[in-house]
Amino acid sequence: MPFFIVFIFNIFRMNxxxxxxxxxxxxxxxxxxxxxxxxxxxxxxxxxxxxxxxLNTFLKPVLVFLTIPVTLFTLGLFLLVINAMIVLICDYxxxxxxxxxxxxxxxxxxxxxxxxxxxxxxxxxxx
Numbered sequence: 001m002p003f004f005i006v007f008i009f010n011i012f013r014m015n016x017x018x019x020x021x022x023x024x025x026x027x028x029x030x031x032x033x034x035x036x037x038x039x040x041x042x043x044x045x046x047x048x049x050x051x052x053x054x055l056n057t058f059l060k061p062v063l064v065f066l067t068i069p070v071t072l073f074t075l076g077l078f079l080l081v082i083n084a085m086i087v088l089i090c091d092y093x094x095x096x097x098x099x100x101x102x103x104x105x106x107x108x109x110x111x112x113x114x115x116x117x118x119x120x121x122x123x124x125x126x127x
Contacts, residue, residue: 002099003032004109017125019124022116022119022120023052023053023116024045024115026112026115027039027048028042029115030112031110032113034104035104037098037099038098039098040096041096044094051094052087052090052112055089055090057088059086063086077101079112081106083106084106087108087109088102
């Protein structure tokens with residue numbers, strides 16, 4: 001039984017590392033394609049991936065809960081605004097990461113979500 005638990009933990013840890021690596025590569029790549037997003041290095045992109053993960057884990061559920069009426073009224077489109085706000089908050093915390101405006105942050109969050117979804121389906125195991 002303990003071997004099985006260690007095996008599951010190692011798979012979980014490896015999936016987390018792969019997801020973090022995918023996120024940082026996508027953030028770094030998007031900085032080349034979107035004109036208003038600036039990332040100075042791959043290390044900064046790794047920090048952006050970590051901070052975005054933390055903000056999505058702890059802050060986003062609170063924001064979603066507080067904005068349920070607006071989200072229902074807009075049929076869920078306000079969640080895109082919440083994602084853009086989280087990107088702008090990440091921009092505030094990391095000096096090596098700069099987003100020029102709200103619409104750039106909105107486009108960045110949409111492209112980041114789509115890219116992560118596709119790449120996680122390809123590279124991350126579901127076990």
